[in-house]
Amino acid sequence: xxxxxxxxxxxxxxxxxxxxxxxxxxxxxxxxxxxxxxxxxxxxxxxxxxxxxxxxxxxxxxxxxxxxxxxxxxxxxxxxxxxxxxxxxxxxxxxxxxxxxxxxxxxxxxxxxxxxxxxxxxxxxxxxxxxxxxxxxxxxxxxxxxxx
Numbered sequence: 740x741x742x743x744x745x746x747x748x749x750x751x752x753x754x755x756x757x758x759x760x761x762x763x764x765x766x767x768x769x770x771x772x773x774x775x776x777x778x779x780x781x782x783x784x785x786x787x788x789x790x791x792x793x794x795x796x797x798x799x800x801x802x803x804x805x806x807x808x809x810x811x812x813x814x815x816x817x818x819x820x821x822x823x824x825x826x827x828x829x830x831x832x833x834x835x836x837x838x839x840x841x842x843x844x845x846x847x848x849x850x851x852x853x854x855x856x857x858x859x860x861x862x863x864x865x866x867x868x869x870x871x872x873x874x875x876x877x878x879x880x881x882x883x884x885x886x887x
Contacts, residue, residue, distance in 0.1 A: 785885050787878065794818075794874055796881050804828035811869060811877055818869040818877060825857040833857055 785798035792813050799806040805827060812820040827833040833855045840850040840857070847863015861867050869877055 785881070794877065796878075798885055809881065811874075813874060816873055818872050818874075821861050821867060821869045823859040823861075825859070827855050827857065830855055 785796055788795045788797070794811040794813055796809040796811075797806065806825070808824040808826075810822050810824065811818045825836070827836060833852055836857055837850065837852040840848075840859075844850075845866070847861065847866035849860040849862055851858045851860075869880075872880075
């Protein structure tokens with residue numbers, strides 16, 4: 740069961756990395772990204788922080804204003820909830836990404852938008868692979884996925 744949770748977590752993280760590449764900077768045609776880009780080379784080093792009962796991982800893409808923030812709620816040493824906040828380079832891009840979620844909703848995922856920020860809350864049982872994992876297990880999975 741724990742191995743399955745870890746596998747699902749890795750697959751979800753990989754999906755998140757490639758689900759939002761449209762959240763770039765300005766609309767300058769010269770900055771259109773090559774679809775064959777190796778994202779291992781464009782993700783900046785991630786930062787871990789903690790605030791109260793929250794474990795937070797933040798990273799961005801070097802070539803854009805796009806940033807992802809993963810927020811894990813920890814209770815008694817284990818994860819009890821998770822959400823992602825994606826900051827796009829403009830309100831227009833954020834609206835396009837948000838509309839994509841609205842048009843093709845995912846069961847167990849709640850999506851909202853606040854300006855340039857898309858907030859993705861994982862509320863369905865099948866969408867929460869981090870639930871029950873310790874801080875060390877979460878850090879290990881995220882660092883392994885994003886090369887931390």
